Amino acid sequence: MSQIILRPASQAMDLERLGAGFSSNLSFMRTLVRHMVKDQWAISYSQFELDQNGYGHAVFDIKMPHSKLSLVVFSQYLAPEDRNDRVIAEKWDLTMTLVEGEVDDQWLERLAVNVPLQEAGRVDSRSLCLSRGNRSARIFDSLLAQLRSGLQPDPNKLAEVGYLYRTTAVYGSGKFGACDWGKIARQHPDLARPFSAEMLVCYLLRQFSLDQLHHMVHQPNYPDAVDLDVNLQRYLGIGNSTGLGMAPYLINHPLLMSQWIGQREQAYAEVLAEPVAKEKVAKLQQVLLQAMQHVREVSTLDEWQSNNNEQLLVDTQKLTDWLASDQGEVHDWRELHEWAQQHYSLETQELLVSLLFELYPAIVNPKEDQLAINESLTYDPTQSAQNLADSIQESYDWVFDYDFSETDEKQTFWYYSQEKIEPRLGKMGVDDGAEVQMFLGIAKAVQACHDDLLMVMDHTKDASVAEFLLQKPKHLGIVNRIATMSQTQYGEIRANLLHKDVLPMHLLRCKLAFFGVGKFDPKSALWVRNTMFQGAPVVSDLTHEFNDDWYFPVAPKLSCETLGNV
Amino acid sequence: MSELIQVSANEIKFLVKRSVEGLGFPPGDQLSAGIKAAAAFQLGLANSKLLDKALDALNSLISAPVLVSSSNQELQFDAQGQSALVQVELALGLTLAKAVPQLRIKRVAAAVFAVPCLMNWLAQPLSRPAAQQCYALYFAHHTGAQRCVLIAADGQLLGLYQPSQRLVAADELLLCMGQADIDGLLITDGADLLGWRERCLDQGIHLDAALVSRLKRMMQASFVPETEASRAGAGPG
Numbered sequence: 070m071s072q073i074i075l076r077p078a079s080q081a082m083d084l085e086r087l088g089a090g091f092s093s094n095l096s097f098m099r100t101l102v103r104h105m106v107k108d109q110w111a112i113s114y115s116q117f118e119l120d121q122n123g124y125g126h127a128v129f130d131i132k133m134p135h136s137k138l139s140l141v142v143f144s145q146y147l148a149p150e151d152r153n154d155r156v157i158a159e160k161w162d163l164t165m166t167l168v169e170g171e172v173d174d175q176w177l178e179r180l181a182v183n184v185p186l187q188e189a190g191r192v193d194s195r196s197l198c199l200s201r202g203n204r205s206a207r208i209f210d211s212l213l214a215q216l217r218s219g220l221q222p223d224p225n226k227l228a229e230v231g232y233l234y235r236t237t238a239v240y241g242s243g244k245f246g247a248c249d250w251g252k253i254a255r256q257h258p259d260l261a262r263p264f265s266a267e268m269l270v271c272y273l274l275r276q277f278s279l280d281q282l283h284h285m286v287h288q289p290n291y292p293d294a295v296d297l298d299v300n301l302q303r304y305l306g307i308g309n310s311t312g313l314g315m316a317p318y319l320i321n322h323p324l325l326m327s328q329w330i331g332q333r334e335q336a337y338a339e340v341l342a343e344p345v346a347k348e349k350v351a352k353l354q355q356v357l358l359q360a361m362q363h364v365r366e367v368s369t370l371d372e373w374q375s376n377n378n379e380q381l382l383v384d385t386q387k388l389t390d391w392l393a394s395d396q397g398e399v400h401d402w403r404e405l406h407e408w409a410q411q412h413y414s415l416e417t418q419e420l421l422v423s424l425l426f427e428l429y430p431a432i433v434n435p436k437e438d439q440l441a442i443n444e445s446l447t448y449d450p451t452q453s454a455q456n457l458a459d460s461i462q463e464s465y466d467w468v469f470d471y472d473f474s475e476t477d478e479k480q481t482f483w484y485y486s487q488e489k490i491e492p493r494l495g496k497m498g499v500d501d502g503a504e505v506q507m508f509l510g511i512a513k514a515v516q517a518c519h520d521d522l523l524m525v526m527d528h529t530k531d532a533s534v535a536e537f538l539l540q541k542p543k544h545l546g547i548v549n550r551i552a553t554m555s556q557t558q559y560g561e562i563r564a565n566l567l568h569k570d571v572l573p574m575h576l577l578r579c580k581l582a583f584f585g586v587g588k589f590d591p592k593s594a595l596w597v598r599n600t601m602f603q604g605a606p607v608v609s610d611l612t613h614e615f616n617d618d619w620y621f622p623v624a625p626k627l628s629c630e631t632l633g634n635v
Numbered sequence: 636m637s638e639l640i641q642v643s644a645n646e647i648k649f650l651v652k653r654s655v656e657g658l659g660f661p662p663g664d665q666l667s668a669g670i671k672a673a674a675a676f677q678l679g680l681a682n683s684k685l686l687d688k689a690l691d692a693l694n695s696l697i698s699a700p701v702l703v704s705s706s707n708q709e710l711q712f713d714a715q716g717q718s719a720l721v722q723v724e725l726a727l728g729l730t731l732a733k734a735v736p737q738l739r740i741k742r743v744a745a746a747v748f749a750v751p752c753l754m755n756w757l758a759q760p761l762s763r764p765a766a767q768q769c770y771a772l773y774f775a776h777h778t779g780a781q782r783c784v785l786i787a788a789d790g791q792l793l794g795l796y797q798p799s800q801r802l803v804a805a806d807e808l809l810l811c812m813g814q815a816d817i818d819g820l821l822i823t824d825g826a827d828l829l830g831w832r833e834r835c836l837d838q839g840i841h842l843d844a845a846l847v848s849r850l851k852r853m854m855q856a857s858f859v860p861e862t863e864a865s866r867a868g869a870g871p872g
Contacts, residue, residue: 243643450728450761502859545663
């Protein structure tokens, strides 16, 4: 094993690179499914009360090693004019909540009143998450008709959508009366990893979508009806639309972000230091081919993403050809990494990270238990102001790359909309709300703090941080942040989110890649469609042998006689 | 009896943070207020009445407490009526930085909200070791009774006491460094205070419905009415 060399923060925390990331075996969805299998979770329905149209309610019973949960799902008729994926919607096809223990009739009644209202209702501290989903108008009805006729859909047609339902929000962390993360971490250790509870809700929504479909398929009037081929079941995931709501999260949770990136980078450095064995190269070729096919099946009209995908396919084809050639002998993973840095696009470079992870699960997977962290930003009032200024110079040198006397660097501001308390972007001098903008201009705030630090130290050479703040109290927030983050390996995302051309898409994709999402389909610079849990085992698979190999799913092949046409 | 609503600590943090923002306080004060409020409720040190009082006192025209006297033995600040949800750490911080044995803050509202801030600092090694000591923080309960919270040098709560002597006025905070024993009656020990935190995690925190409504009204000022332009391109949001 050679030396472990971490990628520098200047590289790993570059926003564009973060926005080029792919899911990996360290992603939250993969982690969840691994634990469901390894720890032998038992998932079944304790209630499945749907009518022939699929309306009613169902309750999943989830037995984990350390506790028991239920997912309560309500399915109701939704008029086409009410079907809206935006967060401002007020009605949905499905609404659900993940709760502790078993649900009795009285509690179910209360949930039936509140859960369909989502933000307008209240749950209590027995709820872990609140969520909802809408049917894919493109696919559900045609698939239903086809299965009722005994036909299977064309996998390629199915690949264009890839899901039956889209989730439009999954609320956790104490929202609308649900319990705090601290309770999940202490009382439900099987879910004590970031977003595990939220991922579980999405996984079970996907299972419910299949079970509801089959329930509607197998009605008495359809004697020829068949189940969807199980390979196609696995291929269907859950759709997701992610907008600006997710973007500030990574800035507002810098310690968590630093921890996620830190664990990933540590894993990557350890992998690169591993000796190269022939079977690992063969595995790399295999996962590379699968990833290429996966990318070919991505359906997007977005020009930027299409170009990225095309370039990735060009790069990976070259790599595949080289690996298959006589010269293509890899002696050192680091050499391959450095070659990729010099010759391939950012997306290809980051794809390589995810692919190499698949070769070394014993190194990568244990890092999943290091992804949670206590998120307290705090400063030491007894520290000298000079130390704080030094921290800025050492850890925040990148903020001085921006000249905030230039209008372009501070033309964007972020604010919360009154209607649904969702983030929005505004333009300085054009839109209202700059006076209540969100605190996301980290580079600008650090610069201003540094300027004032120098001024205060000019007058009082041995000033403490406490003395500085007493004179300049407006810097309290950024001082908390600098003092905390300068002690971390990766710290801040290196970008100016106030720039006129800021691309929130990178933030969205970064977080979604950690979730384990695939098939990124940007709909603008501000929101993206994607698919969750595509290729994952279905619930009935969880008790069988499991290879944790559902990365980069590709459309299955079916025999001609069973095919219909969605 | 007023109606109660069960909320999470994270909701309190969010509601208070946004409410403080709505009043025009800077980002550091916003977050600090949210964290202090949530932590004080979780430790059983605050209730709806106290938070109401703390909100009443918030004044964004005041940017920091004023140092009115300073000696080797005591610092005295005037918070000018400000709520301890904000800015109180500026005075506490200077006391620790100078390792002065005693701090008195006059004209401060809901002083108990200073407790989480001090706990947080002491939980980490301080650059100035002389400041890493146990502290007794005296304040007046919202009922007017004297109270004291004893905090260990590592930030752990040791107990809530009723001092036998009146040491602070109704709107004062007194911080005494190195005071390991309190002359008074132990009301709740540290384990019970932390036990309260577990109970809050398990069962949530109950706030008066009127207070929740007030916070929701206050935070409206930190939101911006949507326009067609702002909605454009926001996608599913």
